[in-house]
Amino acid sequence: MASASGRGPEIRKSTVLNRWVIFSSARARRPSDFKSKSPAANPNSTSSLCPFCLGNEHHCAPEIFRIPSDATSGWKIRVIENLFPALQRDQQLLSQDPDSDSHSCFALSGFGFHDVVIETPIHSVHLWDLSSSGVGDVLLAYKKRIEQLACYESIKYVQVFKNHGASAGASLSHSHSQMVALPIIPPTVSIRLDSMKECFERTGKCSICEIQSQELLINESDQFFSIVPFSASFPFEIWIIPRDHSSHFHELDENKAVDLGGLLKLMLLKLAKQLNDPPFNFMIHTSPLRVAPEQLPYSHWFLQIVPQLTVLGGFEIGSGCYINPVFPEDAAKVLREVNVTF
C-alpha cells in the first residue's frame, strides 16, 4: 500500500454519518509517532474508596441487576443506577408547545434513565484484561438492559458508551461503561439513518455492508471486522462492524457476543500498545427501539472507538467539520501491524 502521508489535503464525506472531514498531513506527525501525552490509566490508584469495587456496593446508587444474577459476593458485572444521573426516572414526560414558548425553542422534562455497567469487581482490571467471553458478558449485560428499557414506551433510544481516562470524560477510574435511555431520537442517529436511507434508495445497497476495503481493514473475526473508516473524524478511530446486516445491537446472541468481545479486546490492546494507553471513548451506534428491522432495511449497527489524541477547537465546534491529521489508510496500516497476543 502506498503511504498517504505527504500527499495534499483531502476532504471526505461519509455517507454513513453525513459528515465532512478534512485530512491534512501538513498538520501531522508521522502516524507511527502518535502517542498519548496523558495516558489514561492510573494502576496505583487506591481502591479503598472506590464505590465500584467489590465490597463497596453500599456506596453506590441502587443495583438494577448483577451477573451472575444469583451471586452474593462473587459478582462479575453489576448494572446500577448512576448516582448523578443526567436524566431522572421519576420525572413525568411533559412537553411544552413550541408555539407557546417565547424562547423559540422547546423543552421536555428530563425523563430517562442513566445507568452504569461495572465491568469487573476488581479495581485494577481493565476491560481488555478480561477474556473474550468476559468482554462478551459485558456486551450481553448491555443487551439485557436495553431489552428492559425497551419496555418503556417513551424511551426511544439507548446510547451505550464507555469513557476511559479523565480527559475522555471518566470521573472514576474503575472500569465501567454507561447507558443513557432517551425520550428522543438523538441527532446523530436521525442524521445517520437519513443518510443511510438516502444511499440505500440511490444504490439499493447498505453503505456499511459495502465497506470492503483491504486498505482500511485492521482485523477480522468470524462474524465481525474492524476498520479505520474512510472518513474517520478522529486519528486512529476504529469501527467494529458485524458481517451480517443487522439493524439493532441487541440482536446480538451469546456466540456473537464472545466473538465481538475478542475483537474489541484486540482493538483496545492495540490502541493501548501503539498509542501509549490513550484516553478513549467507545460508543454503540444502533437503531431506535421498537422499530422492526424490516422497517430499517438500510440500518446496520456498529461500535465506534475513538482514542482522544487531539483537541477539538473553535473550527470543529463552529463548523461541525473535523480536521484529521492521519489518513485512514495510514492509521489502518499501523494498527494492522501492531503485534499483540492473548
Place this chain on the structure above:
Amino acid sequence: MASASGRGPEIRKSTVLNRWVIFSSARARRPSDFKSKSPAANPNSTSSLCPFCLGNEHHCAPEIFRIPSDATSGWKIRVIENLFPALQRDQQLLSQDPDSDSHSCFALSGFGFHDVVIETPIHSVHLWDLSSSGVGDVLLAYKKRIEQLACYESIKYVQVFKNHGASAGASLSHSHSQMVALPIIPPTVSIRLDSMKECFERTGKCSICEIQSQELLINESDQFFSIVPFSASFPFEIWIIPRDHSSHFHELDENKAVDLGGLLKLMLLKLAKQLNDPPFNFMIHTSPLRVAPEQLPYSHWFLQIVPQLTVLGGFEIGSGCYINPVFPEDAAKVLREVNVTF
C-alpha cells in the same frame, strides 16, 4: 428571578441549532462555583521565539495584509497564511463521483484557505486588553479578509474562530484567531439555516429576532446584546447578537464593529474574572458567501463564545446531545452580576 438550581432535569431543543441539550443540576456544582482548573494564560511565557511577535515576522508564513496597511514596523494587526494549513490554496478542486467510489463516500481535494489573524504585535496582550475600537479593528480585519475570499467562486463559507488556551486548541499563546475558507457549506451551517427556515415558514418570524428574554440577558450595547441561549450546549456559553436582523457578519460597518468590540471585550473580561481565565473558543456563525440577504430572510448571524469547562465524552460523541450542568437562567444571572469596568 427564581433560581433554576435544584429543579429536575430538562431537555431543551434549540430551533436555531436544531440540537437537544440535557440540563441536569444533579451533576452540577453551584453556578457560582464554576472555575477553570486549567487557566489558559501564561503571562510569563517568552516572546523571544514567538513568530507572532513584532520583529519575528520572518518566522511566519506569508502575510496577506496588515493594519495599518502602510505600516512598516508599527503594525497593529497582521493577517497571514497558516504555516500548517488544514487546506491548501494551490490544490485543484476535483471531486470524485460518489457512485464510482467503493468506500460509499466521496472525496474532494483539500482546496481552501487557512489564515491567521494576529490580533496584536505584543505577546502579553490579550484580545480583551485592547480598546473597544481595537477589538473592532480585529473584527474589521475578519470582514476585509472574508470579502477577499468571497472572490473565489469555489469558496462557499468562511469559518472565523478563536482558540484561547491549549486545551481549547491554541498551539501558540500569542493572541490570534483563525479563518478557514471552505469549498463546502459545513454541516452546522446547513442544519442551522434549515432549522431557522422551518421556524420562519411556520411562524413568519426570525427565531433569533424573537429572543427577548430578560432572564437570559447578560448585557446590551447600542446595536448588540449578549445572552446565555435557552438551550446552551455548554455551561456559560454566550451568544452576542446584532439587534438588526442581518444575515452576514461581513455586513458589519465601522460603527457597529466598535460597538461589538466593546461588548465582546466585556464578555471576555467577565468570563476571565468569573471563571478564572478559562480556555475558550469563539466562533462567528454567519451565512454562506455570495447568497444575497433577500434569499435568506430567516438567517441572522451571531457570535458564540464557549468557555471550556467540561469534557466531551462518549455520550456527546455518540448521540450528538449535550449535557449541561448549569441552567442558562442561572449562568446568565451570574454573568450579569460580574462587576468589571473598563
